[in-house]
Amino acid sequence: xxxxxxxxxxxxxxxxxxxxxxxxxxxxxxxxxxxxxxxxxxxxxxxxxxxxxxxxxxxxxxxxxxxxxxxxxxxxxxxxxxxxxxxxxxxxxxxxxxxxxxxxxxxxxxxxxxxxxxxxxxxxxxxxxxxxxxxxxxxxxxxxxxxxxxxxxxxxxxxxxxxxxxxxxxxxxxxxxxxxxxxxxxxxxxxxxxxxxxxxxxxxxxxxxxxxxxxxxxxxxxxxxx
Amino acid sequence: xxxxxxxxxxxxxxxxxxxxxxxxxxxxxxxxxxxxxxxxxxxxxxxxxxxxxxxxxxxxxxxxxxxxxxxxxxxxxxxxxxxxxxxxxxxxxxxxxxxxxxxxxxxxxxxxxxxxxxxxxxxxxxxxxxxxxxxxxxxxxxxxxxxxxxxxxxxxxxxxxxxxxxxxxxxxxxxxxxxxxxxxxxxxxxxxxxxxxxxxxxxxxxxxxxxxxxxxxxxxxxxxxx
Numbered sequence: 001x002x003x004x005x006x007x008x009x010x011x012x013x014x015x016x017x018x019x020x021x022x023x024x025x026x027x028x029x030x031x032x033x034x035x036x037x038x039x040x041x042x043x044x045x046x047x048x049x050x051x052x053x054x055x056x057x058x059x060x061x062x063x064x065x066x067x068x069x070x071x072x073x074x075x076x077x078x079x080x081x082x083x084x085x086x087x088x089x090x091x092x093x094x095x096x097x098x099x100x101x102x103x104x105x106x107x108x109x110x111x112x113x114x115x116x117x118x119x120x121x122x123x124x125x126x127x128x129x130x131x132x133x134x135x136x137x138x139x140x141x142x143x144x145x146x147x148x149x150x151x152x153x154x155x156x157x158x159x160x161x162x163x164x165x166x167x168x169x170x171x172x173x174x175x176x177x178x179x180x181x182x183x184x185x186x187x188x189x190x191x192x193x194x195x196x197x198x199x200x201x202x203x204x205x206x207x208x209x210x211x212x213x214x215x216x217x218x219x220x221x222x223x224x225x226x
Numbered sequence: 227x228x229x230x231x232x233x234x235x236x237x238x239x240x241x242x243x244x245x246x247x248x249x250x251x252x253x254x255x256x257x258x259x260x261x262x263x264x265x266x267x268x269x270x271x272x273x274x275x276x277x278x279x280x281x282x283x284x285x286x287x288x289x290x291x292x293x294x295x296x297x298x299x300x301x302x303x304x305x306x307x308x309x310x311x312x313x314x315x316x317x318x319x320x321x322x323x324x325x326x327x328x329x330x331x332x333x334x335x336x337x338x339x340x341x342x343x344x345x346x347x348x349x350x351x352x353x354x355x356x357x358x359x360x361x362x363x364x365x366x367x368x369x370x371x372x373x374x375x376x377x378x379x380x381x382x383x384x385x386x387x388x389x390x391x392x393x394x395x396x397x398x399x400x401x402x403x404x405x406x407x408x409x410x411x412x413x414x415x416x417x418x419x420x421x422x423x424x425x426x427x428x429x430x431x432x433x434x435x436x437x438x439x440x441x442x443x444x445x446x447x448x449x450x451x452x
Contacts, residue, residue: 040266040267040268040348040350040371041266041350041371041375041378041379042266042368042370042371042372042375043371068378069351069378069379069380069381070377070378070379070380071374071377071378073374073377073378094320094349094351094352121351122266122350122378122379123320123349123350123351123352124266124267124348124349125295125320125347125349125352126320126349126351126352142268142370142371144268144368144370144393144396145266145267145268145269145368146268148297148299149267149268151296151297151299152267152294152295152296152297152299152348153267153295153296153348154295154296155295155318167370169399170370170396170399173395173396173399
């Protein structure tokens with residue numbers, strides 16, 4: 001019985017990886033920098049995307065894929081900003097997969113997008129296992145969640161390219177030791193970039209936007225495949 | 227292929243339910259009020275349990291089962307309070323199941339416990355699907371996560387007996403509309419109890435402790451099975 005489950009699970013992940021590779025190829029061809037944003041529920045993924053839409057205006061044309069168990073409240077907020085967006089709802093699911101992203105790509109005006117944010121389902125565990133075809137993985141760790149999250153949810157932090165420590169405006173009211181957090185993250189993943197940010201005060205956002213612009217430039221500069 | 231996955235999933239849930247019923251029978255016989263505590267990562271489950279250990283001293287003898295993907299930092303904190311505790315680590319897993327709880331029960335001094343807290347894995351999605359054999363389900367919703375969580379993660383809130391709105395001391399620094407949150411929860415689950423609490427200021431804790439004491443009394447007063 002157990003073996004059967006494992007076999008199917010491996011198949012699912014195998015199929016997902018193939019589909020993710022296809023998505024990545026398509027995004028490379030179109031030169032669309034694609035960022036998979038993952039975190040616990042309520043760490044500030046949507047707010048950060050909304051800030052980037054405003055902050056990157058005139059520099060990068062943003063598109064968004066919103067993943068949620070239910071509701072389209074996040075997609076509505078993005079849509080109000082006049083940015084192309086697709087909402088994926090997965091009742092009973094706990095993560096996005098590459099197949100869902102392919103469907104979303106088929107419903108976006110790809111030639112009008114330089115930077116595609118994929119807001120994954122709020123979940124610090126399951127999404128880490130599924131490659132979507134993104135270029136970079138960005139994890140949000142919200143300061144009110146506490147400084148022990150990398151120790152308790154190691155896979156997510158091991159797989160990250162960037163960790164954004166969000167809601168740093170709340171630090172005076174919390175028992176969050178930044179050193180302890182940093183030690184936890186870099187112990188798992190020494191090359192990761194860590195940016196402390198606050199959407200409320202604007203702290204750290206310029207650094208994060210610069211990183212995005214650099215990544216997009218690098219992708220645009222890649223030689224075309226023959 | 228899809229049918230196979232569904233069949234196995236149903237089997238898993240069927241097996242889990244049988245095991246959960248066995249656990250519940252055992253906990254009923256021993257008159258141990260058992261609370262399954264679920265939330266996003268960092269909503270304050272452990273802090274709340276630690277407060278209950280102190281606040282209920284002399285009234286209820288507490289025991290704890292800690293569920294985590296990795297680490298035993300939470301179990302260590304409980305152990306320091308001199309309370310029986312078992313840590314369950316599930317690398318690659320995203321929720322506790324009834325089988326894990328059976329193993330934990332086998333490793334706890336059950337005749338020294340009136341109130342057993344099961345701290346589930348920090349995850350607002352997957353744990354909702356698995357009955358552990360508990361008497362009551364308590365969901366923590368942390369104010370910094372935002373007031374839209376019941377709309378985005380409906381199953382968890384539908385299945386709750388109690389919702390504790392945690393970290394209410396941070397409300398002056400947040401855009402959290404309590405009315406909007408309440409409306410979301412009671413729309414899914416009209417009979418649920420909602421207690422706003424803060425471990426930092428102590429707000430609301432007495433009400434929550436009273437509820438626990440009442441539930442434990444009720445369980446003790448049940449006629450014994452023949």
